[in-house]
Amino acid sequence: MFPCIERIAEPPPDDAHIEIAPTVLYVGTPVVLITSLNLDGTTNISPMSSVWMLFDRVVLGMTSTSKGRENAVRNRQIVLNFPSPDLWPKVEAIARGTGCNPVPPHKEKIGYKFEPEKFEASGFTPQASAVVRPQRIAECPIQFEAEVIVCHDPGGDWPKERPEAFQIIEARVVRVHAHPDIVIPGTNHIDTAKWQPLLYVFRHYFGTGFDLGRTFKSEI
Template sequence: MSHSVISPAIYYWGTPVVLISTTNEDGTPNIGPISSAFWLGNRCMLGLASGSQTSINLRRTKQCVLNLASDNMIPHVNALARTTGISDVPPLRVQMGYRHVKDKFGVAKLTPQESEVVEPPRIKECPVQMEAEMMGEHEMMGNLPGHLRGFTHAIEVQVLRTYVVDELRMAGHANRVDPDKWRPLIMSFQHFYGLRNVEEKSTLANIEEEMYRLPDGSTTS
């Protein structure tokens, strides 16, 4: 096996597509599609452009819904891919083919579904929905020169409530998802992929899933 040195422009090795719904200042909903997200316990780190409408809304309201797209939702995601809730589209985004769209649900032919503990709506077509609140923000790329400094940031959110369609639930368990039934839409180097059926069982799968559950960090009076 021989390795070569390369310098890729992007590092999307393969992560789930997340449709983040937030609330605009005028009360209308926004949807931001991203593929830079990872989870630890009930916390999620979101990689976002710091000037995006999603980031602006999150800083103001501290609330969002993380809607996970399944592999049959490519037309919906593609309809959102080069849209922005920012009315004054930045020049770089214009060069990349982005355009301002106010009604993200309409353009993507998605259905808003009322949330229970946060204001932004859930996306009915997504089989997994997580209502969440912002817990912190970390600036990234702070060492870059000039206007590029702080172009992106990582936002930590805490999942408050999780919804899954019944078809994904593991038989005999109240709080588990059956990985053989979950078909997330994966973004890898700007291309969409699905997941194959598992071919070999992971050794980690022998650990009881509930052992990973962490305290939610809330306090009671």
């Protein structure tokens, strides 16, 4: 591995910031509802937000004790369903639910319950996928069907015995679906005037604000 990284011994003075120790580092990422296949063939829904995308890949951080991670690693097929901001109450309706039975003790302690029927509990509607077995969530305007390529533990000194241990899942997107009303007619472009992701910002739900401008690579 890498040798010890040398740190600056005397930080420079900084009147513009104060040093803080936040309990979470969630500055703002989209909420994604991962659908995955349970052993009995039903579909589980796992709300999550530790996600990024590059080219045809998506990378997810999922806690080791979640049913979604277990299903994704076993079945290697998932769907990433992206809710719009108005759907946040349905997301929150299953926030305390897990497909794991028994509920892992560290989750039980903070009020999680076994929830085998996430579609019913949330009010979301199941929709068959085109190329993978887990169902999609019909209400979500953008859906990525994906196949899991690799799953690994975080590097460094993250203690595996911590109940919040997690794994990093890399998946390849094999099919993208969008509601027609957020697609610019006759193109493959999402109309950003019509689509907003639901964002998870320091454990609060947000929509996005106004369009501030575009990067030089934007095609529309």
